[in-house]
Amino acid sequence: MTPTIQPRSGIEALNVYAGLARITVPELLRGRGLDPDRQANLMMTSRSVGLPVEDPVTNAVNAARPVVAALTPEQRDSIELLVTSTESGLDLSKSVASYVHEYLGLSRNCRLLEVKQACYAATGAVQLAAGYLASGASPGARALVIATDVALTDERAEYAEPATGHGAAAILVSDQPTVLALDFGAFGTYSYETLDSARPTPEFDIADVDRSLFAYLDCLSGSFADYQSRVDGADFARGFGYLAMHTPFAGLVKAAHRKLMREHGAAAAADADFQRRLLPSLAYPAQVGNLCSGSVYLALASLLDHAEIGAPVRIGLYAYGSGCSSEFFSGIADPGSAAAVRAMDIGGRLAARRDLSFAEYLGLLDITRHCLSPEPDRVVDVTRYHEFLPGGGQHLVYTGTKQYHRRYEWR
Amino acid sequence: MTDHIAPARDELTSASDAPGDRVLAAIARSVRTVLPEIGPDQVRPDRSLSDLGCNSVDRAEVVSLAMEDLGIEVPVNAFSEVTDIGTLARLLRAYA
Numbered sequence: 430m431t432p433t434i435q436p437r438s439g440i441e442a443l444n445v446y447a448g449l450a451r452i453t454v455p456e457l458l459r460g461r462g463l464d465p466d467r468q469a470n471l472m473m474t475s476r477s478v479g480l481p482v483e484d485p486v487t488n489a490v491n492a493a494r495p496v497v498a499a500l501t502p503e504q505r506d507s508i509e510l511l512v513t514s515t516e517s518g519l520d521l522s523k524s525v526a527s528y529v530h531e532y533l534g535l536s537r538n539c540r541l542l543e544v545k546q547a548c549y550a551a552t553g554a555v556q557l558a559a560g561y562l563a564s565g566a567s568p569g570a571r572a573l574v575i576a577t578d579v580a581l582t583d584e585r586a587e588y589a590e591p592a593t594g595h596g597a598a599a600i601l602v603s604d605q606p607t608v609l610a611l612d613f614g615a616f617g618t619y620s621y622e623t624l625d626s627a628r629p630t631p632e633f634d635i636a637d638v639d640r641s642l643f644a645y646l647d648c649l650s651g652s653f654a655d656y657q658s659r660v661d662g663a664d665f666a667r668g669f670g671y672l673a674m675h676t677p678f679a680g681l682v683k684a685a686h687r688k689l690m691r692e693h694g695a696a697a698a699a700d701a702d703f704q705r706r707l708l709p710s711l712a713y714p715a716q717v718g719n720l721c722s723g724s725v726y727l728a729l730a731s732l733l734d735h736a737e738i739g740a741p742v743r744i745g746l747y748a749y750g751s752g753c754s755s756e757f758f759s760g761i762a763d764p765g766s767a768a769a770v771r772a773m774d775i776g777g778r779l780a781a782r783r784d785l786s787f788a789e790y791l792g793l794l795d796i797t798r799h800c801l802s803p804e805p806d807r808v809v810d811v812t813r814y815h816e817f818l819p820g821g822g823q824h825l826v827y828t829g830t831k832q833y834h835r836r837y838e839w840r
Numbered sequence: 841m842t843d844h845i846a847p848a849r850d851e852l853t854s855a856s857d858a859p860g861d862r863v864l865a866a867i868a869r870s871v872r873t874v875l876p877e878i879g880p881d882q883v884r885p886d887r888s889l890s891d892l893g894c895n896s897v898d899r900a901e902v903v904s905l906a907m908e909d910l911g912i913e914v915p916v917n918a919f920s921e922v923t924d925i926g927t928l929a930r931l932l933r934a935y936a
Contacts, residue, residue, distance in 0.1 A: 467895070470895050470897060623917050638896045639900065639919070640916060640917075640919065642900040642901060643861075643919065644916045647916055659924055684901050687901075753916075
């Protein structure tokens with residue numbers, strides 16, 4: 430495999446914020462009267478649950494704040510591009526990025542954008558940012574891409590309800606790719622129109638499960654074929670030390686991996702290979718649920734936190750977004766990558782989420798499923814949720830809306 | 841539902857029940873690869889994959905395997921008319 434490694438750009442820092450509350454999958458299945466045996470298919474143990482003091486802005490800021498805080502003032506000011514990737518937009522014109530820019534204290538000399546392509550969008554933004562930085566147009570610049578979403582699923586979603594997550598992934602892109610040095614020019618894309626899932630109003634999601642799973646599998650084959658056409662000698666079964674994929678639920682990732690192994694003449698090795706190359710990427714998704722376009726980065730963080738990375742290793746990544754658009758791409762991680770992600774203590778924060786009973790979950794859902802509905806004025810009683818907050822004044826909360834202007838405070 | 845596209849049920853049943861139907865045979869092989877406990881005579885045109893116990897991932901795998909077996913590619917959007925194994929066979933036959 431001979432991707433061109435120069436010029437060098439990629440992921441300098443990565444953090445994931447996955448909320449302050451969770452419900453276990455057995456508790457949710459029991460509460461909904463769904464078949465408990467389906468947990469094996471989902472391969473999930475719990476999912477993150479949003480609070481009324483959270484929204485796409487707070488999730489984005491709470492994911493990115495530790496990344497930005499670790500930079501010097503000069504490095505922070507070198508963030509010349511901020512992109513929020515979301516299917517949880519708050520306004521048809523004003524971006525989530527405009528609020529995030531303010532609360533992260535980024536430079537006024539910064540491009541702001543919001544992008545949308547379902548669960549693919551963040552990867553499109555990362556690739557465009559990496560290419561822009563590699564162009565040399567602004568030497569030393571950084572780009573911050575934040576995938577941020579909230580869940581609107583309720584009982585209508587059936588088995589997708591326990592698989593839907595809440596949170597954000599912050600991806601700092603630069604010419605110092607400590608976490609993942611992208612293989613420049615090594616990518617494959619595959620896109621076509623279909624209506625497999627969508628959010629037609631701010632109040633609910635629709636999903637054609639069969640069409641969506643089929644499109645996910647189809648696009649993995651299609652995007653990898655395009656990757657192969659660009660990268661001499663690319664080999665799905667042997668060319669990547671690890672894999673990290675968009676993870677709506679781990680059972681689908683397992684099926685996708687099996688399909689590609691079959692197509693590339695390695696069916697017999699599929700089960701052992703799944704355990705070795707993919708399982709480390711599924712530990713966090715199994716505790717969080719689908720993080721939309723942040724999902725593949727949650728999988729990457731999980732991989733770097735759970736695999737034994739003793740030497741530089743090539744990682745293959747697959748992003749899929751309904752509608753649909755997809756990309757297979759790759760990069761190199763090394764022991765420094767694992768150390769950088771471990772310093773974010775993602776696992777510790779996942780473990781610190783408060784467990785909800787089904788009744789508590791329903792009480793929150795009554796409020797949070799209207800989180801994206803436009804209202805000129807709203808007041809949120811933050812004191813009702815103090816027990817969930819970590820304290821220390823470094824956590825952003827949503828306090829309400831005044832004449833469509835959203836208000837936030839550090840708590 | 842796209843009832844105006846779906847053919848009449850008797851037309852499907854007669855077309856799919858033809859002896860030596862390689863498309864139906866490919867579907868049956870795919871079902872048994874995913875769910876080995878299913879008997880070959882259980883894969884009939886009038887049944888759905890869900891009737892046979894296939895969950896959502898199983899169904900996607902069965903369809904993928906059958907297409908690989910037959911060496912065909914069917915666009916995702918074409919599956920909107922599929923309601924059971926008979927209509928699935930008819931669709932795959934159109935591309936075989």
